Amino acid sequence: MKKNTILYTAVLSVIALNGLLNSQILLASEPTIQSRENTYLDFRKETIYFVFLDRFSDGDPNNNTGKNAETYNPNNLKKYIGGDIKGLINKLPYLKSLGITAIWITPPV
Numbered sequence: 686m687k688k689n690t691i692l693y694t695a696v697l698s699v700i701a702l703n704g705l706l707n708s709q710i711l712l713a714s715e716p717t718i719q720s721r722e723n724t725y726l727d728f729r730k731e732t733i734y735f736v737f738l739d740r741f742s743d744g745d746p747n748n749n750t751g752k753n754a755e756t757y758n759p760n761n762l763k764k765y766i767g768g769d770i771k772g773l774i775n776k777l778p779y780l781k782s783l784g785i786t787a788i789w790i791t792p793p794v
Contacts, residue, residue, distance in 0.1 A: 731787040734780055736773060738791050744771030769793070 743749065743759075749767040750757045758764035770793060780788065 726787075728787065732784050733787045733789055734783070734785040736788055736790045737768075738770070738773065738793055739766050739768045741768040742772030742776050743767035743769060744773070744775045745769055 743766070746767065748769060749765070751765075756765045757767065759766050773788070773790065
């Protein structure tokens with residue numbers, strides 16, 4: 686137990702010292718200030734379309750089974766259906782025609 690405590694103390698000391706040295710390096714450099722126009726989007730003005738990627742559109746059937754073919758079954762809603770980023774890209778003109786200006790997607794799996 687005592688050896689672990691000494692080891693943890695040594696590791697934390699190295700981390701703290703490293704952080705101190707890095708902060709000194711950052712403080713020594715001259716900050717640069719650049720002016721720019723506000724480029725942030727005001728999403729209150731956007732028409733956002735939420736896409737559950739797996740259920741949306743299958744643009745590349747070659748990647749449907751992945752490493753585990755048992756998880757893919759387009760006839761079983763409890764399984765992977767096959768939607769992917771390529772399918773979303775293929776549908777962008779359609780979404781634009783609906784007036785969609787922003788897309789919020791689920792994480793690809």
